[in-house]
Amino acid sequence: xxxxxxxxxxxxxxxxxxxxxxxxxxxxxxxxxxxxxxxxxxxxxxxxxxxxxxxxxxxxxxxxxxxxxxxxxxxxxxxxxxxxxxxxxxxxxxxxxxxxxxxxxxxxxxxxxxxxxxxxxxxxxxxxxxxxxxxxxxxxxxxxxxxxxxxxxxxxxxxxxxxxxxxxxxxxxxxxxxxxxxxxxxxxxxxxxxxxxxxxxxxxxxxxxxxxxxxxxxxxxxxxxxxxxxxxxxxxxxxxxxxxxxxxxxxxxxxxxxxxxxxxxxxxxxxxxxxxxxxxxxxxxxxxxxxxxxxxxxxxxxxxxxxxxxxxxxxxxxx
Ligand SMILES: *Cc1c(COP(=O)(O)O)cnc(C)c1O
Numbered sequence: 300x301x302x303x304x305x306x307x308x309x310x311x312x313x314x315x316x317x318x319x320x321x322x323x324x325x326x327x328x329x330x331x332x333x334x335x336x337x338x339x340x341x342x343x344x345x346x347x348x349x350x351x352x353x354x355x356x357x358x359x360x361x362x363x364x365x366x367x368x369x370x371x372x373x374x375x376x377x378x379x380x381x382x383x384x385x386x387x388x389x390x391x392x393x394x395x396x397x398x399x400x401x402x403x404x405x406x407x408x409x410x411x412x413x414x415x416x417x418x419x420x421x422x423x424x425x426x427x428x429x430x431x432x433x434x435x436x437x438x439x440x441x442x443x444x445x446x447x448x449x450x451x452x453x454x455x456x457x458x459x460x461x462x463x464x465x466x467x468x469x470x471x472x473x474x475x476x477x478x479x480x481x482x483x484x485x486x487x488x489x490x491x492x493x494x495x496x497x498x499x500x501x502x503x504x505x506x507x508x509x510x511x512x513x514x515x516x517x518x519x520x521x522x523x524x525x526x527x528x529x530x531x532x533x534x535x536x537x538x539x540x541x542x543x544x545x546x547x548x549x550x551x552x553x554x555x556x557x558x559x560x561x562x563x564x565x566x567x568x569x570x571x572x573x574x575x576x577x578x579x580x581x582x583x584x585x586x587x588x589x590x591x592x593x594x595x596x597x598x599x600x601x602x603x604x605x606x607x608x609x610x611x612x613x614x615x616x617x618x
Pocket of ligand 1: 300321322324325367393395396417418419420429430431
């Protein structure tokens with residue numbers, strides 16, 4: 300809703316450049332607003348939008364760039380800002396993962412582009428059950444968005460635009476306040492878990508745990524592991540299967556890339572699209588459980604299970 304309201308408020312027509320390696324909601328918001336998503340590949344190192352490829356996708360119909368701060372990492376904010384300024388494009392961000400995250404210089408995400416959106420879904424760092432927010436340093440935009448969020452009301456009996464009901468309920472807000480109060484406990488638990496996975500995964504061949512830049516702040520909310528099946532001797536999907544057997548719900552975020560999901564997959568517009576980094580990462584990535592309800596012993600157990608999965612699948616079946 301936050302992305303839709305934001306795009307709606309800009310009154311655009313045309314193409315929006317967006318990564319395919321994101322949650323499908325990012326792309327769907329563009330489509331719901333009658334705009335055309337143009338999928339861009341990512342930098343395989345950071346998993347964020349590749350600025351070099353963004354430039355190549357700009358056409359006379361391009362109106363905006365929608366970057367995603369994946370796993371709370373800043374999405375090349377300086378490069379994208381100069382591309383947007385040079386080509387006269389709107390720049391907005393999906394910062395659903397990025398509450399309490401900053402650049403290496405300590406500038407908090409939420410401050411970049413024209414505006415950014417946050418998600419407070421129960422799976423995110425701050426939880427309001429369901430909910431989100433738009434953050435911007437642009438005051439006129441903020442007041443326009445407040446009006447759109449509340450049916451377009453500008454006064455008691457007056458509306459000034461096409462609004463909708465996108466208000467947060469009180470009970471969700473109360474949950475959010477509680478969640479915000481616990482933010483440093485969440486960061487500590489996530490950081491401890493990340494460290495424990497780092498140690499545990501050292502022993503598991505063919506795994507690469509995504510690190511967090513020690514220079515900036517992060518919420519350490521995502522335990523992102525890439526599986527090199529050539530070295531591991533098993534595929535990512537086989538590891539996921541073994542973990543599921545043991546009730547460990549590792550997730551394949553974001554698999555498949557949005558261009559391989561409906562309604563994009565069967566749209567002829569995207570038939571010849573080539574996103575090699577998105578496809579390769581989608582096939583090799585694994586997100587492991589973290590948060591306050593997991594202990595270091597559980598993490599050790601998960602790492603051992605991954606090693607077991609590798610042994611199990613790499614042993615040839617007996618005659
Ligand atoms: C979770 C998520 C969303 C959607 O957020 P909701 O609050 O569930 O609508 C959008 N983008 C990204 C990158 C997400 O991870």
